[in-house]
Amino acid sequence: MAYDVTIIGAGIVGLATAFQLSERRPDLRILVLEKEEAPAKHQSGNNSGVIHSGIYYQPGGSKALNCRRGYRYLIDFCDQYDVPYEICGKVIVATREEERPRLEKILSRGKANGLEGIKILPPEQVREIEPHVRSVSAIEVPQAGIISYRRVAETYADIIGKRNAEIQFNTEVHGIDRRNGTATITTSQGDFTTRMIVNCAGLYSDKITAMTMPEVQIQILPFRGEYYELIPEKRYLAKHLIYPVPNPNFPFLGVHYTRMIEGGIEAGPNAVLAFKREGYSRWDVDGQELLETLRYPGFQEIARRYWRDGLGELYRSFSKRAFVRALQHLIPEVQEADLVRGRAGVRAMACDPDGNLIDDYRVKEADLVINLCNAPSPAATASLSIGEMMAERTLQRLG
Known part of the structure; x- marks a missing residue:
């Protein structure tokens, strides 16, 4: 079967793109390819679950505009489809x-x-x-809130599955061939033919981009964020979301306290280089991927620039005492015994060869393909807005 649009990646942005496409053109034959067995298995399902307000971002910039618009879209969507959330501030x-x-x-x-x-x-x-x-x-x-983005992504998937769209799980993309106005995607489950490809592959977006636009000089650097959880007897210490003032010398928001929609309080995350793109444990290592990171000139420049901060983050990864000291800047009462190790997530940070972290949405287009090369936070909050943007670009190319 030939498809009109094939989206690579069933994370929250890929599914939001499929949702927006199916809203505008229910006649399109849409395929979503996902290498995992379910949606939102990586960044989308392992983030902090915060509904971001848009307070941090450069006014008029893409992140600010998409966050504010996506915030409204997300709240309306959750109200319409009964997805639990809370605006807790x-x-x-x-x-x-x-x-x-x-x-x-x-x-x-x-x-x-x-x-x-x-x-x-x-x-x-x-x-x-x-x-x-x-x-x-x-x-x-007051606008900040909490939600399960895994639940949001699963709801997107349920809705598009009831429309003229198909999600193919356990299907890893190996190559793309474009000729005579159509594209053939080679995967672990065979070949798929399509008129348009939309790359929303997250941690592997650069790899998919390189299949059609090898001239794009961007590499994804994986940074793991590790969390602790407050034990039930100490959850009274944090009632809302508590964030520090961000460190201007380090491109992360710093350790903070987050209420979870399922209950409980998370504390974290740190930001430490992962030795594997999907390395959720300190012991997860992929030699080839790690070597790719270490050899990349952009990473070497970042390491030179931020080595002190990076060593501090690495130390906190292995030292609970050091992690707790960082948390005590906000709540001095917190002690080591009050925390148990929780989950971890991996953030895709796009970097150019000069060591510039690309802290905005980056889209590159070519014949029959649109690559979302970078979708940093607040991409989950902004997913329907980013999906709208990707859908509109796709429809323009389809004519």
């Missing part, structure tokens, strides 16, 4: 005086991005919201 906490200017900058960005009700709180008002947090100041963000 969060605080972004400054624990040192020198962090105040950065906090003010975040507040200004949030207001420029249209967030209403966000405000600076003095320490006594922070304690009213989070009694156990130590602060010199904080921003209250």
Whole structure:
């Protein structure tokens, strides 16, 4: 059977793209190829489960616009299809005086991005919201929430499965051949013919991109984020979402406390180089993938630039005591005995050969193919907005 559109990757963005395509063109024959046995097995199902407000992002930029639009789409979708979520709010906490200017900058960005009700709180008002947090100041963000993105992705999959779309699991893509106006995708389950390919392969998006656009000089670097969980007797220590002021010298948000929609409180994550693209354990190693990372000039430049921060993250990966010390900046009462090791996720960080981390959505198009080369956080919150963008580009190319 020949398909009109084949999407590679059944993560939340690939499925959202299929959802948006099937909304606009129910006549299209849509195929989603996924190498795992179920949707959302990697980034989409192993993230923090936070509904992001859009407060951090450059006003007018792609991340800000997609996050705010995707936020509205996501809430409406969950209301329509009975996907549980909670708008619980969060605080972004400054624990040192020198962090105040950065906090003010975040507040200004949030207001420029249209967030209403966000405000600076003095320490006594922070304690009213989070009694156990130590602060010199904080921003209250009422729009932030919690959700299971795995559940969202599974709902996308259920809906498109009832439309004119098909999901082929346990199907790994090995090659792409384009000729005479059609593309043939070679996979572990045979060949598939299609008029258009949309690459939403996440941690392997660069590998799929290289099959059609080898000139695109981007490589995915995998960073593992490890979590601890507060034991039930200590869950009272965090009532909402509690974030630090981000470190401007390191491209991650820092360890924080997150309520989970299923119950419980997560603490983390750190951000340590994974020795395998899907390396969820400290002991997961793929020699070939690790060598590819270490040899990449972009990674070598990042290692040179951030080696102190990287060593600190690696140390926290192996030292619970060091991890707890980082968490105590926000809640001094937390002790080692209050935490048990939880799950881990792996984030795909796209990097160019000069060591620039690409902190925005990057789309590259060629004949019969659209590659989503990079979809960093808040891609899960923004999935329906990104899916809308990818669907519109696809329909333009289909004519």
